[in-house]
Amino acid sequence: MSTVTALSAALHFDHELAADPAPFAVLVRALFGERSSDGAFRQFFVWADGRKPRPPASLELARLLELVRSGQAWLTAVETEPGTPADLEMRVAAGTTPHDKPARSVTRCRYNFDAVFGAARLDELGARRVLDLVIAFGDAVAARAGVVHWAAPTIYAACLASCGGSSQLTPAQSGHIQDLMYWQPRWGDVIRGPQWGTFLGAAHVATLGGIARIEREAPCARVVALGSGGAFLEATPIDRPLFEDRGDPAPLAELARFLAPVMGTR
Amino acid sequence: MRGSRVAVVIASGAVVLAALAALAYGDAKDDLSRARSDYDALRSRYDDEKSKTQHYLDESVKLRQMDKDQLNALIGQICGLDIERDGDDAERMAKDLTDKVVDQVRRNYDQTVDDGSHVWDELGRLESDAKSLRERAHDLEDKDDVKDDAGKLREDCDKLIESIDKQMDKVNRDKSTLDNVKNGVMNGANNPTIRARMQYGKDMHVKLQSDRSCDEKEVVLSSGRPDCIKFDQDDCKVIEFKPDTLSESDARSQAEGYLSDVRDHFKSDDRARRCKQNADGPVFTAVGELYPACRP
Numbered sequence: 001m002s003t004v005t006a007l008s009a010a011l012h013f014d015h016e017l018a019a020d021p022a023p024f025a026v027l028v029r030a031l032f033g034e035r036s037s038d039g040a041f042r043q044f045f046v047w048a049d050g051r052k053p054r055p056p057a058s059l060e061l062a063r064l065l066e067l068v069r070s071g072q073a074w075l076t077a078v079e080t081e082p083g084t085p086a087d088l089e090m091r092v093a094a095g096t097t098p099h100d101k102p103a104r105s106v107t108r109c110r111y112n113f114d115a116v117f118g119a120a121r122l123d124e125l126g127a128r129r130v131l132d133l134v135i136a137f138g139d140a141v142a143a144r145a146g147v148v149h150w151a152a153p154t155i156y157a158a159c160l161a162s163c164g165g166s167s168q169l170t171p172a173q174s175g176h177i178q179d180l181m182y183w184q185p186r187w188g189d190v191i192r193g194p195q196w197g198t199f200l201g202a203a204h205v206a207t208l209g210g211i212a213r214i215e216r217e218a219p220c221a222r223v224v225a226l227g228s229g230g231a232f233l234e235a236t237p238i239d240r241p242l243f244e245d246r247g248d249p250a251p252l253a254e255l256a257r258f259l260a261p262v263m264g265t266r
Numbered sequence: 267m268r269g270s271r272v273a274v275v276i277a278s279g280a281v282v283l284a285a286l287a288a289l290a291y292g293d294a295k296d297d298l299s300r301a302r303s304d305y306d307a308l309r310s311r312y313d314d315e316k317s318k319t320q321h322y323l324d325e326s327v328k329l330r331q332m333d334k335d336q337l338n339a340l341i342g343q344i345c346g347l348d349i350e351r352d353g354d355d356a357e358r359m360a361k362d363l364t365d366k367v368v369d370q371v372r373r374n375y376d377q378t379v380d381d382g383s384h385v386w387d388e389l390g391r392l393e394s395d396a397k398s399l400r401e402r403a404h405d406l407e408d409k410d411d412v413k414d415d416a417g418k419l420r421e422d423c424d425k426l427i428e429s430i431d432k433q434m435d436k437v438n439r440d441k442s443t444l445d446n447v448k449n450g451v452m453n454g455a456n457n458p459t460i461r462a463r464m465q466y467g468k469d470m471h472v473k474l475q476s477d478r479s480c481d482e483k484e485v486v487l488s489s490g491r492p493d494c495i496k497f498d499q500d501d502c503k504v505i506e507f508k509p510d511t512l513s514e515s516d517a518r519s520q521a522e523g524y525l526s527d528v529r530d531h532f533k534s535d536d537r538a539r540r541c542k543q544n545a546d547g548p549v550f551t552a553v554g555e556l557y558p559a560c561r562p
Contacts, residue, residue, distance in 0.1 A: 044512070044513075044516050044519075046519060046520050046523055050489065050490040053512070053516065053520060055511045055512060056511075056512060056513070056516065074523055075519050075522070075523065077515070077516065077519060079513060079515060079516075082510060082511070082512070082513045091513075091515055093515070093519055102488070102489070104489055104522075104523050104524075104525070104526050104527070105526060106525050106526045106529065112522075116515075155514070158515060159518075159551075162515075162518060162519075162522065162552070163551060163552070164518045164521075164522070164551055164552045164553060164554070165501075165503050165518075165551035165552065165553040166514060166518070166553060166554070167553075167555065171501070174501055174551070175500065175501070175542075177551065178500070178501070178542045178549050178551060179542070181542075181544050181549050181551075182544045182545060183544070183545055184544055184545075184549075185544060185545050185546035185547075186545055264545060
């Protein structure tokens with residue numbers, strides 16, 4: 001089955017990647033490799049002290065990790081080069097400020113992570129493999145909240161994950177993203193979502209009665225118990241995902257009823 | 267009788283010692299007061315000298331200024347995307363700009379260096395005075411009753427010396443630049459090609475800020491200076507403009523870094539009422555927008 005939409009993910013966590021960048025290194029190595037000699041993959045970072053960012057350079061993971069460890073980067077990203085067709089785009093970006101510098105987070109968690117994979121890239125890498133890598137990263141950083149979206153076009157998927165805007169989005173898409181941000185200041189304390197993929201933090205799992213109850217009673221296709229004490233829920237099977245703004249909203253409504261104790265209430 | 271005489275002698279001795287001590291303390295306080303007043307005078311001389319130094323530097327930089335029309339034409343040649351590029355023409359323009367600046371610097375070099383020497387000498391005198399005042403303050407730190415105030419004065423002197431050093435460093439660097447230009451070497455922002463590219467980036471920012479009708483431009487926040495903030499009905503955003511050597515996501519990521527500051531800064535601003543609201547206040551999205559980079 002070929003993938004028809006892009007996949008994007010967002011995570012919120014407190015793990016200090018500047019002190020222990022291993023989770024990020026594992027993810028980047030698996031998706032992009034150690035280095036990109038032809039410049040197809042590039043690394044980018046935003047300085048923690050507000051200096052102008054440098055133009056992205058070809059990926060050289062060892063050097064990028066050195067920079068993360070040095071604590072000088074507020075955000076570190078690895079991505080396909082500009083001009084890459086949208087369905088081949090791939091990008092992962094994580095907050096990497098050390099604990100002694102301002103985190104600039106708008107959620108209850110100190111750091112954000114977001115990732116996007118174009119449809120053709122998912123076909124090339126395997127959607128399940130990509131998803132498992134993201135889940136493993138979420139586990140390693142003990143994610144306290146997070147979501148996975150399926151959406152088209154790729155830019156919409158990217159903005160859904162990062163809560164960003166773009167001139168390429170329709171007003172309806174921008175409005176939808178902003179509506180999803182209602183509980184953004186509390187994410188971590190409450191879950192983000194539910195969406196097709198929903199991360200629960202360890203505290204959420206406890207509130208819901210433990211992983212055994214979730215595995216038994218959660219109305220979803222798959223529950224992944226995480227070593228961090230959290231969990232990852234897939235609302236429907238991966239070969240029949242829920243596309244943003246399309247399809248039957250019933251599975252998410254049902255999941256929301258189950259997750260109500262860990263969701264924000266107006 | 268003999269005992270009472272001894273007592274009188276001891277008592278007189280104590281009075282004399284107390285008087286001497288009072289005199290010594292009094293001296294220390296006077297010394298500190300004089301030193302503080304010398305510091306104030308020094309500080310005022312420094313302020314005066316700082317503005318003279320800035321004036322000198324401004325004049326020196328003016329010497330190296332490029333002709334605006336020619337620079338614009340060069341920007342068009344190097345960065346313009348809608349015109350046929352002519353490598354030879356751009357090279358000729360850059361050379362012409364360089365020649366003019368070098369010529370201007372050479373004609374005014376002696377006078378400028380002379381002015382710079384006066385500024386340098388005065389800063390040197392100031393520094394020497396500040397250092398001897400710091401020694402006086404340091405000595406007074408040994409006196410118990412003025413110890414704390416003397417310590418503070420010494421710290422003030424240290425800061426003043428540091429500021430003077432910075433000014434001297436500026437004059438020094440300016441002299442090196444001047445020497446380079448005189449010898450025909452145009453580095454960094456003095457290089458017409460580099461200057462043209464820098465100016466192009468600035469012009470693109472101004473153009474986009476105007477095209478997008480930004481409500482706020484380059485507001486100073488602790489996290490930096492976002493290029494553009496818009497309070498559109500139900501769609502408030504923080505926009506970062508970047509050349510297309512970066513990706514839209516890179517620009518968006520940088521805008522994300524400003525969001526928490528922007529939210530806090532404009533939370534009570536009436537315009538923020540137009541934004542969608544979330545559990546804690548106005549919702550801003552981060553937007554990255556690219557412009558064509560200057561490509562020679």
